[in-house]
Amino acid sequence: MVEIHLHTYLVYLQYNIQKIDVNSTKPFFDEMFGRDDILRQPYRNYQKWIDDEDIRRLRKKSAEAEAYFRSTGITFNVYGQEEEAERLIPFDVVPRIISGYEWNRLTRGIIQRVKAMNAFLHDIYHRQEILKAGRIPVELIAENEVFVPQMIGVAPPGGVYTHIVGVDIVRTDENQFYVLEDNARTPSGVSYMLENRETMLQMFPELFSTNRVQNVSDYPKSLHRSLSACAPPACNGKPVVAILTPGIHNSAYFEHSFLADQMGAELVEGNDLKLVEGRICMRTTQGFTPIDVLYRRVDDEYLDPLTFNPRSLLGVPGVMDVYRSGGITLANAPGNGISDDKAIYSYMPDIIEFYTGEKAILENVPTWRCSEPEALSYVLDNLPDLVVKEVHGSGGYGMLVGPAASKREIRTFATKLKRKPANYIAQPTLSLSTVPVLTRQGLAPRHVDLRPFVLVSPGKIDIMPGGLTRVALKKDSLVVNSSQGGGTKDTWVLED
Amino acid sequence: MLGKTAGGLFWMFRYLERSENIARLVNAGFRIALTRFDAADDEWASVVETTGVKTLYLEQHQQFDAASVIDFLLRDKTNPSSVISVVEAARNNARLVRASLTREVWEATNNCWMTLKSALARPVKERELPEVLDTIRKHSAQVRGALHGTMLRNDIFNFARLGTFLERADSTARILDVKYYVLLPSANYVGSSLDNVQWETILRSVSAMRSYRWLHKGDISPMGIADYLIMDHRMPRSLAFCYAKIQDNLRYLSDDYGFKTPCHDIAESVYARFSGQRIDAVFDIGLHEFIEEFLHDNAALYDQIERDYRFYE
Numbered sequence: 001m002v003e004i005h006l007h008t009y010l011v012y013l014q015y016n017i018q019k020i021d022v023n024s025t026k027p028f029f030d031e032m033f034g035r036d037d038i039l040r041q042p043y044r045n046y047q048k049w050i051d052d053e054d055i056r057r058l059r060k061k062s063a064e065a066e067a068y069f070r071s072t073g074i075t076f077n078v079y080g081q082e083e084e085a086e087r088l089i090p091f092d093v094v095p096r097i098i099s100g101y102e103w104n105r106l107t108r109g110i111i112q113r114v115k116a117m118n119a120f121l122h123d124i125y126h127r128q129e130i131l132k133a134g135r136i137p138v139e140l141i142a143e144n145e146v147f148v149p150q151m152i153g154v155a156p157p158g159g160v161y162t163h164i165v166g167v168d169i170v171r172t173d174e175n176q177f178y179v180l181e182d183n184a185r186t187p188s189g190v191s192y193m194l195e196n197r198e199t200m201l202q203m204f205p206e207l208f209s210t211n212r213v214q215n216v217s218d219y220p221k222s223l224h225r226s227l228s229a230c231a232p233p234a235c236n237g238k239p240v241v242a243i244l245t246p247g248i249h250n251s252a253y254f255e256h257s258f259l260a261d262q263m264g265a266e267l268v269e270g271n272d273l274k275l276v277e278g279r280i281c282m283r284t285t286q287g288f289t290p291i292d293v294l295y296r297r298v299d300d301e302y303l304d305p306l307t308f309n310p311r312s313l314l315g316v317p318g319v320m321d322v323y324r325s326g327g328i329t330l331a332n333a334p335g336n337g338i339s340d341d342k343a344i345y346s347y348m349p350d351i352i353e354f355y356t357g358e359k360a361i362l363e364n365v366p367t368w369r370c371s372e373p374e375a376l377s378y379v380l381d382n383l384p385d386l387v388v389k390e391v392h393g394s395g396g397y398g399m400l401v402g403p404a405a406s407k408r409e410i411r412t413f414a415t416k417l418k419r420k421p422a423n424y425i426a427q428p429t430l431s432l433s434t435v436p437v438l439t440r441q442g443l444a445p446r447h448v449d450l451r452p453f454v455l456v457s458p459g460k461i462d463i464m465p466g467g468l469t470r471v472a473l474k475k476d477s478l479v480v481n482s483s484q485g486g487g488t489k490d491t492w493v494l495e496d
Numbered sequence: 497m498l499g500k501t502a503g504g505l506f507w508m509f510r511y512l513e514r515s516e517n518i519a520r521l522v523n524a525g526f527r528i529a530l531t532r533f534d535a536a537d538d539e540w541a542s543v544v545e546t547t548g549v550k551t552l553y554l555e556q557h558q559q560f561d562a563a564s565v566i567d568f569l570l571r572d573k574t575n576p577s578s579v580i581s582v583v584e585a586a587r588n589n590a591r592l593v594r595a596s597l598t599r600e601v602w603e604a605t606n607n608c609w610m611t612l613k614s615a616l617a618r619p620v621k622e623r624e625l626p627e628v629l630d631t632i633r634k635h636s637a638q639v640r641g642a643l644h645g646t647m648l649r650n651d652i653f654n655f656a657r658l659g660t661f662l663e664r665a666d667s668t669a670r671i672l673d674v675k676y677y678v679l680l681p682s683a684n685y686v687g688s689s690l691d692n693v694q695w696e697t698i699l700r701s702v703s704a705m706r707s708y709r710w711l712h713k714g715d716i717s718p719m720g721i722a723d724y725l726i727m728d729h730r731m732p733r734s735l736a737f738c739y740a741k742i743q744d745n746l747r748y749l750s751d752d753y754g755f756k757t758p759c760h761d762i763a764e765s766v767y768a769r770f771s772g773q774r775i776d777a778v779f780d781i782g783l784h785e786f787i788e789e790f791l792h793d794n795a796a797l798y799d800q801i802e803r804d805y806r807f808y809e
Contacts (some may be wrong), residue, residue: 070610071603073591248591261595271809272500283499283650285751285805 090487100496109362119355146337159460163331191255214465220262229457508589510659526699554579608635665738736770757804
């Protein structure tokens with residue numbers, strides 16, 4: 001590059017200065033400039049565009065995007081905070097760009113993994129061959145609170161357990177991807193994938209004529225088709241699909257209502273539903289209408305007070321009986337937690353091999369199970385370098401990020417860990433890749449992860465070319481969770 | 497459509513209508529306070545009474561002074577009928593039924609809430625009051641404009657309109673209920689300056705001062721005002737007008753659904769009191785009695801709509 005526009009050069013330089021700064025302590029793979037400050041192929045057209053961009057215009061666009069998110073009400077609720085209970089997830093205007101080639105590899109790995117998860121769930125709730133074969137310990141299932149005995153022997157319509165899956169993936173190098181965790185219960189975030197893209201299309205239409213970005217906006221249509229394909233035996237005619245939400249105070253309510261709207265499905269709460277003549281029906285202005293497929297965004301525990309938590313007001317009394325008798329499809333199936341539990345996670349490579357006969361295409365992060373004595377003692381000796389997670393935790397709560405923790409925090413955590421080792425797993429601190437984000441000073445590198453969304457129907461697995469990129473907006477931070485100050489970005493998968 | 501959605505639409509628009517009506521009442525009270533010093537406190541008392549929260553107010557305040565009343569009606573969250581409370585309730589209902597709203601209607605409602613939340617974050621100073629009241633009215637009008645300009649004319653629209661007109665009829669009737677005595681044809685008061693103030697306030701409370709003058713060439717009479725607010729089909733806040741609209745929307749629903757429900761009978765019997773009737777008939781029954789009965793039946797109509805279209809159970 002002989003000629004560089006002066007302004008861009010500044011942007012470019014700032015990005016590099018900060019990057020060098022970071023590199024001086026920890027080496028990270030940057031998705032725009034690699035490890036050696038050489039512009040990577042997927043970002044080539046974007047780089048040309050940003051060459052001519054004024055940083056002030058970008059900042060103005062960024063403020064516009066925020067105003068748009070607010071007036072659209074794309075917010076999430078923060079539990080336990082009285083004031084400003086509805087917050088925005090910060091949106092970064094620099095896209096994260098993935099090549100078609102990279103994507104295809106990820107796709108193959110994800111399909112393999114999701115197939116194995118479904119096979120595993122069916123097996124665990126039926127013949128339990130994998131336990132008989134001794135590939136995973138029996139107590140891991142038997143003593144696991146996310147195992148749902150009520151699902152034993154139940155055949156979900158179409159044999160599908162995991163209708164919607166979110167697979168969290170991180171990257172640490174040019175060719176190194178890891179699956180950080182699987183989400184086979186009620187993965188959220190897809191509305192951000194869609195709204196982030198809409199926002200980018202509005203703000204920077206010119207970028208989409210110079211970059212061949214694969215479309216994600218058909219997701220609601222695919223979701224509707226995929227759910228309809230799993231209709232229960234009792235369905236006659238066109239399947240009626242509804243989304244079950246815990247209500248407007250739930251942190252993901254926006255997403256529930258967004259998806260209902262986009263799919264043309266009804267958004268129902270437990271108190272809209274009633275058991276009428278063996279079917280779960282919704283109360284309408286003209287009477288009671290049976291539901292065929294219920295995309296429920298309510299946890300297993302609250303789904304049916306007659307089967308699970310008797311004090312739940314969010315669910316529908318009797319829905320499990322109707323489900324077992326083929327009167328309704330529940331998506332995702334109850335009891336899926338046993339496939340995405342953090343204690344099971346470390347066995348995923350074995351699970352994949354057992355059901356597909358192939359080696360896992362996507363790697364797992366090396367994991368120490370603190371339930372095992374040798375692992376525990378290693379973890380206790382190396383806490384400052386490890387990330388320790390609760391087996392049933394989510395949202396970044398209750399975890400220890402060793403390198404970022406104070407000595408005191410580490411001591412406190414060690415006490416907790418010793419008290420209940422089986423409750424924890426530990427992983428090395430990964431050098432998550434960075435991508436540029438817009439900051440006050442210009443572009444700067446921040447760490448990211450990626451959650452692609454997968455739809456499963458009988459004989460078919462669809463993956464949207466894109467996903468939710470979460471970004472740790474705080475400099476050097478590795479925690480991308482929105483509840484912990486993370487933001488999101490539009491994720492581009494280019495056509496090759 | 498879900499029964500809950502019908503209820504959510506109904507209440508969303510009922511609450512939005514209420515926010516606007518409260519702003520009108522405060523505006524009328526404020527105008528009196530600025531122009532007729534001796535009548536001010538009585539006027540604020542009747543404003544509070546009209547909004548139906550007098551008992552609650554007296555639990556917290558001793559007097560009906562302008563600052564306390566304005567604060568209570570605009571921004572007190574312990575008052576379920578304060579502007580901030582009803583706008584928040586309207587927006588919560590909008591979130592509940594969001595999939596039934598166009599983007600324009602949702603955004604107008606959400607912007608209304610965001611703007612008023614910040615405009616009413618601190619007590620409103622006297623000099624800011626006109627502007628704040630204006631903001632409330634404008635935002636309510638924006639939602640209505642978006643509704644008319646962008647929504648399909650189907651059951652969604654009908655439930656929204658039913659909420660609007662039940663609330664509006666209730667509000668106009670309450671204004672008459674609190675002030676009915678100044679409209680009685682009692683010779684003692686005719687022409688006294690007190691009555692002129694009260695008549696003016698009534699008209700201002702329904703934003704009808706100018707239109708009334710225009711229609712009646714400046715001739716203000718108690719019977720004329722009662723006629724205007726009860727019987728006049730041209731006046732968009734009159735009881736007759738509201739019930740004609742309620743009738744229309746219920747009819748669209750029964751045409752659409754192919755069945756009638758008991759609420760249709762209630763609406764018809766109430767409407768019969770206005771259709772082809774003259775105001776003399778109202779005074780024959782007694783204005784107060786007429787209004788009391790109307791308020792009762794208007795509430796009964798709501799209960800029946802709620803049951804017939806399964807808003808809750």
